[in-house]
Amino acid sequence: MLAILGVLAALVVAVCLAVAAWPQALALEQAPIVAQVVSMRVGVIGIALVLALLALCFVGWRRVRPFVLSIVSLLVVFSLVSGGIHASRGLDDGQSIDRDSGDLVVLTWNTLGDEPGVEEIARVIDETGADAVMLPETTLQLGVGVAELLRERDNPFWVHTSWVDPAYGALNTTLLISAALGEYTTDRSVGDTRTLPTVVARPDDGDGPVFVATHPVAPVPQQMRNWRADLEFVASLCDGSESVVMGGDFNSTLDHWWGLRAEGGDLGTCRDAASAVGAGAVGSWPTWAPPWLGAQIDHVVATPDWEPVAARVLTGLDDAGTDHRPVVVQLRQTG
Known part of the structure; x- marks a missing residue:
C-alpha cells in the first residue's frame, strides 16, 4: 500500500511540475495559480532545488528511499527544463543602444x-x-x-x-x-x-x-x-x-x-x-x-x-x- 501511495504521489508531483515548466502544452498558461507560478521561473526553480535538498535528508530511510529519489529526480529535471526555457529568452543585460544610428x-x-x-x-x-x-x-x-x-x-x-x-x-x-x-x-x-x-x-x-x-x-x-x-x-x-x-x-x-x-x-x-x-x-x-x-x-x-x-x-x-x-x-x- 505504501508503494502504491508513493507512485501516485510521484505522478501527481510530476504532473504539477510539468504544468509549471510548460503550461502551454495544456493551454493553462493563463489559468489561476499557474499564471503566477510561470511568471517567476527562477524563483520557482530555486524553491524546487531547496525542496530537492530537503528530500535528500530522508534518503537514508530505507522504506521511502525509492520515493525520495524519484521526487528528487523530478525536481532536478524540472529545474533543468524550466531553467533552459528561461535562459533561451536571453540573459544579456549589457547591450548598448545607439542613439545616433537613426533607428x-x-x-x-x-x-x-x-x-x-x-x-x-x-x-x-x-x-x-x-x-x-x-x-x-x-x-x-x-x-x-x-x-x-x-x-x-x-x-x-x-x-x-x-x-x-x-x-x-x-x-x-x-x-x-x-x-x-x-x-x-x-x-x-x-x-x-x-x-x-x-x-x-x-x-x-x-x-x-x-x-x-x-x-x-x-x-x-x-x-x-x-x-x-x-x-x-x-x-x-x-x-x-x-x-x-x-x-x-x-x-x-x-x-x-x-x-x-x-x-x-x-x-x-x-x-x-x-x-x-x-x-x-x-x-x-x-x-x-x-x-x-x-x-x-x-x-x-x-x-x-x-x-x-x-x-x-x-x-x-x-x-x-x-x-x-x-x-x-x-x-x-x-x-
Whole structure:
C-alpha cells in the first residue's frame, strides 16, 4: 500500500511540475495559480532545488528511499527544463543602444504614479535618445512637465494621456512622442484595456507607426478575467493590418502570450524586442529583486516591419521610487 501511495504521489508531483515548466502544452498558461507560478521561473526553480535538498535528508530511510529519489529526480529535471526555457529568452543585460544610428529608440517605464519625477524621467529620455516613451501609471501633469523640460533642451515631445481617474497616478497611462516623428492624434475608437488605460496614437499624415502605451491589469485573483481580456485586446492591436510599436507594463511574460500568437509573432503578429535580441529573461520587476531573478513583464513589441537591434533593462535606477525598471529598445525599420 505504501508503494502504491508513493507512485501516485510521484505522478501527481510530476504532473504539477510539468504544468509549471510548460503550461502551454495544456493551454493553462493563463489559468489561476499557474499564471503566477510561470511568471517567476527562477524563483520557482530555486524553491524546487531547496525542496530537492530537503528530500535528500530522508534518503537514508530505507522504506521511502525509492520515493525520495524519484521526487528528487523530478525536481532536478524540472529545474533543468524550466531553467533552459528561461535562459533561451536571453540573459544579456549589457547591450548598448545607439542613439545616433537613426533607428527608432523606444523607452517604457512604469513610474508607480509619477514617483521618479520630471527631472529623472527627462534625464533618462535624454540619455537614451528615446523617440517614443510609454509611461504607465503616469499622469498628464507629469507628462507635460517632462515635455516642457525637454522642449527647453530643444527636444520637443507630444503628450498623450488616457486615464480612469486623473488624480490617481496608477489609473493613468501617458505616451510621449518626439515632435521629430510628426504629429499624432489619440485614437479612442479602437477600444481600451478594461481596468487600467491604454493610449493608441496614430500619425496625422499616415506616415509612421501606430504607437501604443498599454497597461493590462495584474493577474490577481479578482482580476483574472479582466487580465485575460486585456491581453486579448492588446494582441488584437497587432493584427498585421498596420505598423505598430507598443510598449508598457503588460503584467505578463512570453509564456502568458502563447495562445495569442499569430504569423510567427509573440503577441498577435508583434514580436517581443528583448527576447528577439537575447535579453528577454532580464527581470524588469520588482526592483528589489536582482535582474536575473525578477520577472520580465515590461515589454516593447513591434510588428515585423521593425527589426529589433538591441534591448536593455536599465538596472541603475532601482532607487528612483518605482518598483519597475525602465526598458529601452532600438528598432530598425525594414519595410
